[in-house]
Amino acid sequence: MTFEAALRSAVGPEHVLIDPDLRASYERDWTGRFSGESRAVVRPATAGEVARVLEACTGARVPVVVQGGNTGLVGGGVPPAGPADNPPVLLVTTRLADLGEVSLAARQVTVGAGTTLAALAAHARAAGLDFGVDLAARESATAGGMVATNAGGIRVLRHGSMREQVAGVEAVLADGRIVSRLDGLAKDSTGYDIGHLLAGSEGTLAVLTRLRLRLVAAEPERAVAFVAVAGTSDAVDLLASILPKLPGLCAAELCFARGVELVARHLGIRPPLEGAGDAYVLVEVAGEVDPVDDLLAALASCPQVLDATVAASAADRARLWALREGHTEAISTLGVPVKLDVSVPVTRLAELAGRLPDAVAAAEPAADLLIFGHLAEANLHVNVLGAADTEGVTSAVLSLVASLGGSISSEHGVGRAKARWLGLSRSRAEIDVMRSVKAAFDPLGLLNPGVLLPAE
Ligand SMILES: Cc1cc2nc3c(=O)[nH]c(=O)nc-3n(C[C@H](O)[C@H](O)[C@H](O)COP(=O)(O)OP(=O)(O)OC[C@H]3O[C@@H](n4cnc5c(N)ncnc54)[C@H](O)[C@@H]3O)c2cc1C
Incomplete structure (x- = not known):
């Protein structure tokens, strides 16, 4: 059997894209800064299919680049630029999108690695809980990509980064072996934690196929303020002052006048608090009961506040958040x-x-x-x-x-x-230890070569 035939047999012919036109959108990253050619885009739907793809690649010594939602900003999910003697297979995980039942008792859920953040959060909310990590690329970024990059986002202050949400993983090693620990035990001190090691491994150690993720309590009431301050130093002092007063503080974001003007122009709206300060802090507080009064009281006691606007409705909150979350997109224009x-x-x-x-x-x-x-x-x-x-x-x-x-x-x-x-x-x-870990997981160096670890 040829290599391409082995890939087709692993995932079905319609999920092996060889035609350059069909591959193109997968081969360029979100920023447009990184792109390269693959031999084929392959879209498995189960861990078993991922294992068969990786076995074929290992057998033929073909490198593999792993891609989730392709919203990464450091070029790790697309093939390297330039002509390659041995172009990689681009393994795309978006069909690994099954949603398991939410466990209310454990406050956990198991999802496919290709599940988008938006789908994961909606699933958790439908069960009366929430997912603790949030970021602007939520419609496309996948749970697997977020674990692989140890993504942070806008609620790290409250719930930590992606690694802290991981209660277990299923992953496929380069040679096709599957490692799976999805029981989500609340306590388990049995040796090395492979799941946490894979968080932040950027596709260089294994392909994540399913994730057991922690969920958090839903906090339905929100208050959002956009606060003008003189500069970064005052923004830091403002945060130090409000942190002890607002136990429900879940976001504190920093932006500057030029960026806010750019985003406002991009969105076709007037920037709030124009000319009030050089820097702005977007503050969000969440809780069971409306936290607006607590937020207003905390801000009133801060001498750093030059001016502020507090959202009066859900639409207002979304408008203020758009000023912060629109930065990446507005800059790319x-x-x-x-x-x-x-x-x-x-x-x-x-x-x-x-x-x-x-x-x-x-x-x-x-x-x-x-x-x-x-x-x-x-x-x-x-x-x-x-x-x-x-x-x-x-x-x-x-x-x-x-x-x-x-x-x-x-x-x-x-x-x-x-x-x-x-x-x-x-x-x-530390880099020597990282290289040893890489060699233990992927002795032939086929997974995401050139990502994370520099060439020796
Ligand atoms: C508008 C915008 C806003 C953003 N905001 C934030 C933010 O606030 N915080 C933040 O942390 N990031 C942010 N990002 C970056 C990006 O969304 C995150 O890095 C996200 O985690 C990438 O997920 P992905 O599914 O798109 O992964 P991809 O881009 O497809 O891949 C990213 C890396 O993970 C690896 N990978 C992907 N899936 C798997 C898998 N199943 N198994 C093993 N390896 C895998 C890839 O090989 C690659 O190295 C933003 C991006 C955009 C475009």
Whole structure:
């Protein structure tokens, strides 16, 4: 049997896409910055089918790139650029989308790795619970991709990142063996935790096929405020002041006047609080009873507040959130940016925001810098437009972050975009251990080569 015939027999001929026109949309990432050619796009629907695809790839020594919703921002889910002697199979997980029954007693659910975040959250809400992680790419991002990148998003402050939601996984190893631990035991100290190891592994160790995920209590009442402050330092002080007063605080997001104007123009609306300050903090509080009064009282006691607007309805809340969540899309209308997702200790956040313009200008004087991020995690999304020397800009920003004791990858992963700079955030010994783990899971190095770990 030829290799292509083995793939067709594994998943059915209609789910093996060979025609370049049919492959094209899978081979380019969301940003348009990363693309490459695959030998075939393969769309399995069960762990057994994934296993047969991987067995065929291992037998033929063909590399495999794993893709979920293709919303990743670091190029990890698409083939590498340039001509390849041995192009990869692009394994797309979106047909692995089964939704298991919600366990109210355990507050857990088992879902296919290709389930979108929107479908997962709707499923949890239909059972009277909620899913703790949320992010703007919710309509396409998959549970598997989110675990693989250890995605964060807008509620990390309240419920943690994706790794904290994982109660068990089913995954297929490169040689086709299936490892499965989906019992979701509340307590289990039996050796290494493979599920948590796979969180953040970016498709380099195994293909996640099903996930046992923790759910959280539904908090139906919400209050959202958009607050103008003088700058990043005041935003950090504002957060420190409201945190102890608002136990239901579930989001604290940071944006700046230029970004908010850009998003408002993109959405065709007037920016709120125009001219009131250089920075804005979007604050959301959730609870069983309407938390608006608590939010107003907390803000009233903060000298950092220059002006504020509090949403009066669900539509108002959505409008304020759109100003923050619209940043990625609005920026991409200006061109293809160099996107860097970094975090520092919260005490260094103002310094990072203050020093970024000079660091970028030194590498690329004509480039345009736009930043926004998740305030509570001191996580900034750095977007640089018009940079010809993308490596130079990346080096300048990531070196600054490392010098402040920060991480070069806060929540998007390392992918292909930042593999070269892994040594800025991890020591030689840590990288050696990572390589040993990779060799144990994937001895032939077939899964997502070039992602996360730099070439030796
Ligand atoms: C508008 C927008 C807003 C965003 N906001 C946020 C945010 O707030 N926080 C945040 O963390 N991210 C954010 N992202 C980035 C992105 O949504 C996340 O990285 C998400 O986790 C990617 O999921 P995906 O299914 O699209 O994965 P993909 O992009 O398909 O893949 C991402 C990585 O995971 C691997 N992978 C995918 N599925 C599997 C699997 N089943 N098994 C093993 N490996 C797999 C891929 O090989 C790749 O390395 C945003 C993206 C966009 C476009």
